[in-house]
Amino acid sequence: MVAPRHDAVEGSGAGGHVDAQVSVRVDYAITPLGASLMPVLRSVREWAEANMDEVLTARESFDTENTVRSGNAARS
Known part of the structure; x- marks a missing residue:
């Protein structure tokens, strides 16, 4: 089932080459379009860090508030 995934990945900006060997191997390379996202992804990573x-504090608060509201006890 490599072909459908391969087609989907290629359709979203990544180029690839299927090498028909006994075990299927697919080599991917980023296209210029995909590479143009790198500055954006770096910014998102820097923001997250x-x-x-x-x-994490916001997640914990959300989980605590929703556990109390729904009456569910936290599971260990």
């Missing part, structure tokens, strides 16, 4: 403590 800079705000990780706040994100």
